[in-house]
Amino acid sequence: MRPAEALHSRSMTPDQVGDEPRHILDLRTTPVDRLRALLAQTRRIETDAAGELAGVLAGRFVANLFFEPSTRTRLSFTAAARRLGAEVLDLMGEGSSVSKGETLADTVRTVEAIGAEVIVVRHSASGSAAVAARAAAAAVVINAGDGAHEHPTQGLLDTYVIAEALGRLDGFDLTGLRLGVVGDVAHSRVARSDLVVWRALGAETVAIGPAGLAPASLEALGCAVEADLDEALPTLDAVQMLRVQRERGADTGALREYTDRYRLDEARLGTMRSTAVVLHPGPMNRGVEIESTVADSPRCLAERQVRAGVPVRMAAMLDAAAVNRL
Numbered sequence: 001m002r003p004a005e006a007l008h009s010r011s012m013t014p015d016q017v018g019d020e021p022r023h024i025l026d027l028r029t030t031p032v033d034r035l036r037a038l039l040a041q042t043r044r045i046e047t048d049a050a051g052e053l054a055g056v057l058a059g060r061f062v063a064n065l066f067f068e069p070s071t072r073t074r075l076s077f078t079a080a081a082r083r084l085g086a087e088v089l090d091l092m093g094e095g096s097s098v099s100k101g102e103t104l105a106d107t108v109r110t111v112e113a114i115g116a117e118v119i120v121v122r123h124s125a126s127g128s129a130a131v132a133a134r135a136a137a138a139a140v141v142i143n144a145g146d147g148a149h150e151h152p153t154q155g156l157l158d159t160y161v162i163a164e165a166l167g168r169l170d171g172f173d174l175t176g177l178r179l180g181v182v183g184d185v186a187h188s189r190v191a192r193s194d195l196v197v198w199r200a201l202g203a204e205t206v207a208i209g210p211a212g213l214a215p216a217s218l219e220a221l222g223c224a225v226e227a228d229l230d231e232a233l234p235t236l237d238a239v240q241m242l243r244v245q246r247e248r249g250a251d252t253g254a255l256r257e258y259t260d261r262y263r264l265d266e267a268r269l270g271t272m273r274s275t276a277v278v279l280h281p282g283p284m285n286r287g288v289e290i291e292s293t294v295a296d297s298p299r300c301l302a303e304r305q306v307r308a309g310v311p312v313r314m315a316a317m318l319d320a321a322a323v324n325r326l
């Protein structure tokens with residue numbers, strides 16, 4: 001098998017992966033084999049020194065439908081599509097007919113009629129990616145963040161970076177690791193995707209924050225819920241620090257008290273295992289959830305996360321292409 005064919009090969013057929021097999025809407029219902037296949041594909045893409053993938057999707061259209069602000073996610077989906085040779089149709093909520101009241105479903109049908117075969121959706125409503133998937137006739141929908149529900153490609157790239165840092169790239173087995181998310185877990189689609197994929201791959205998981213931001217109901221995601229960051233930190237192999245999402249209704253009460261208890265500063269970092277790593281999905285509020293010197297330290301992998309976003313999204317698009325026989 002030539003390398004390009006290896007990169008294309010899928011270990012499963014569409015009917016093996018649930019009710020909406022061709023889409024990537026969440027990680028919670030994605031079978032663990034498919035999670036591992038996407039991560040392994042990411043690794044192959046990162047080592048594609050011969051550039052076998054350039055042009056694989058030449059002449060195809062990928063539509064970016066972003067109804068919410070985004071820097072990293074939108075640019076890396078664009079970069080991923082272009083690396084594969086696809087053309088990107090870029091639609092932003094403002095300036096499109098959505099601002100004239102067109103529904104998401106009609107917008108999806110419109111971009112599909114124009115020729116989009118992969119449709120990337122970011123929207124403030126939880127469940128909107130599933131709405132888009134139901135509206136699509138043949139295109140594959142990739143969820144780029146829907147409300148406080150999930151952000152599956154972010155969950156995959158966080159997992160990839162942790163596996164790389166902690167020596168788990170072979171097989172992506174996270175057994176024996178304790179991984180935490182800290183802060184505004186309640187409003188975070190990133191946290192939801194992280195917690196379910198880490199658990200599925202064998203890690204012990206914990207959500208850490210004040211009760212208003214990390215409620216006990218999160219245990220439904222298979223994680224522990226703890227309020228004391230100082231107690232938790234020495235037990236963790238990796239920690240993902242979250243932004244307080246005021247636009248999604250987060251209320252931290254007194255921000256000063258929140259930062260006193262939950263900001264990752266140098267003193268707290270010093271209590272972690274020497275091998276433990278710090279993640280942040282961005283955008284970062286320096287001085288709030290993370291001290292600037294910690295953000296800039298080699299222990300913080302935020303920049304590596306951004307870099308991993310491109311191959312992860314290429315893997316997602318190749319997966320879509322394989323399903324759709326693009």
Ligand code: NCD
Binds near residue numbers: 073145189190243
């Ligand atoms: C996050 C998002 O938009 O869900 N950022 C990202 O995609 N990397 C996190 C956030 O908004 O805080």
